[in-house]
Amino acid sequence: MKKIFICGYYGFDNLGDEAILRSLIEGIRRQAPEAELTVLSATRHQTEEEYGVKAISRNDYRALVHAMKTQDVIVFGGGSLLQDVTSSRSILYYLGLMFLAKMHGKPLMMVAQGIGPIRKSVFRKMTHWIFRTAKHISVRDHISLEELAKMGIDRNRIVLTTDPVWGFDAIPVIKNLGNNHVRIEQPLTKGGERSIVLSLRPWGNSEEMEKKWIELVNRLQGDLQVRVELLSFHQAQDAPLAKKIAGQTGCEWMAHTPSVETVLERIGAADLLIGVRLHSLIFSAIMATPMIGLSYDPKVDAFMESMKGGPVYAVESFSVDEVVELARQRMDDQAFHLKLKKQSEKLCAQAKADQKMIIQELLHE
Structure with a gap:
């Protein structure tokens, strides 16, 4: 029985990373239901209960060392694990885990990574040293591929894939939405x-950004x-931040942590998504809901x-007027919706094919 240790930013109530984990677990179980899965998590018991896996706490260093000794393969699954923009602590933590796995001779699978920005030369050198002997390297975008290539990683060893979230099975959610998933084709009408x-x-100056978010929400509700x-x-x-904005504008806000399925359903039933978070935009594309990226x-x-x-x-300099006007246009742009739907279907199919190939490689390691 293959023992697989999945490492990432899991157990932090981050919907994007939890969707990545769900997609990886479901993909592995489809091809190897007998595999023994262990997950690195900030909330061990919650992860074990939600996914039916073993979990190790991020700060349980004794258990981490034991896992690196006893697991067959170590998977670093998706997300922006290697970047030093927010802080140096996070990249040091993940590079340390990779180093530990390497020291114990374990095969490293770098799956659909988002690499960078990595600014400090010491971290770039460490990343190169670890990635040059990884058994598998795949990245989720061209920017990540170029970043690794600049560090001296052979381009021929890097697989350009999609974010693992594209492999998430949204069909049950779409069926549950029924007719609500069909985009409204009529123009905007007052009271609709x-x-x-x-x-x-x-982001940035919190006080200034709060004022801007409030203005944007009020304009969307009032003008549109x-x-x-x-x-x-x-x-x-x-x-x-969401609680403050909702309190000032009277808009709706989910106070609890929703499930991935619930969020997909909410986005799928909407006419438009305006998103800062990457995975909010990916969720929107999966559900063929037009989006605006900040x-x-x-x-x-x-x-x-x-x-x-x-x-x-x-996000720090957008014009409220421009975003509101683009929102007005995009909700009724059927050509954009059809183009989005076609591209989304293509990427979902690619993600499932890539995931199958990557997991087969993982299982035969």
């Missing part, structure tokens, strides 16, 4: 039951006569470019 989902995150719902993809980071990271720009999603606004 149309809705916009807004996924935000704290739509219902606005705030979704927090990372509860610890996003929920306090970028805080090159990964958001890369995704919107891959979807041919039109203009991307910097």
Whole structure:
């Protein structure tokens, strides 16, 4: 029986990373139901209960060392694990785990990684040293591929794939939505039951950004006569801001952590998503809901470019007028919706094929 240790940013109430984990677990179980899965988690018991796996706490170093000795293969699954923009602690932690696995002679599978930005030369050198002997390297976008190539990793060893979330089975959610999943083709009318989902995150000058979010929500509700719902993809980071915005504008907000299925359903029933978080935009594309991207990271720009999603606004400097006007246009742009649906179906199919190939490689390691 293959013992697989899956490492990532799991157990933090971050919907995007939990969707990555769910997709990886389901993919492995489809091909190797007998595999013994262990997951690195910030909330061990919650992860064990939710996914039916063994879990190891992130700060249980004795258990981590034991896992590196006894597991057959170590998987680093998706997400932006290797970047030093937010802090140096996170990248040091993951590089340390990779180093530990390497020291115990365990095969490393780097699956659908989002690499960078990595600014410090010491971290770039460490990343090169670890990745040059990894058994598998796949990245989720061209930016990550170029970043690794600049560090001296052979391009021929790097597989360009999609984010693992594209492999998530959304068909039951779409069926549950029924007719609500069909985009409204009529133009905006005052009082119509149309809705916009807004996924935000704290950024920059918090006081100035709060004022801007409040202005945006008020304008969407007032000018476009739509219902606005705030979704927090990372509860610890996003929920306090969402609560403030909802209190000031009267828009809707989910105070608890929703499931991946619930979020997909909410986004699928909406007419538009305005998103800062990368996975809010991916969820929107999966559900064929038109989106507007507000970028805080090159990964958001890369995704919107891959979807041919039109203009991307910097989150710290976007114009409320421009976003409201684009929202007005995009909700009724049937050509954009059809193009989005076609591209989404293509990427979902690619993700499932890539995932099958990667897991087969993992199981035969």
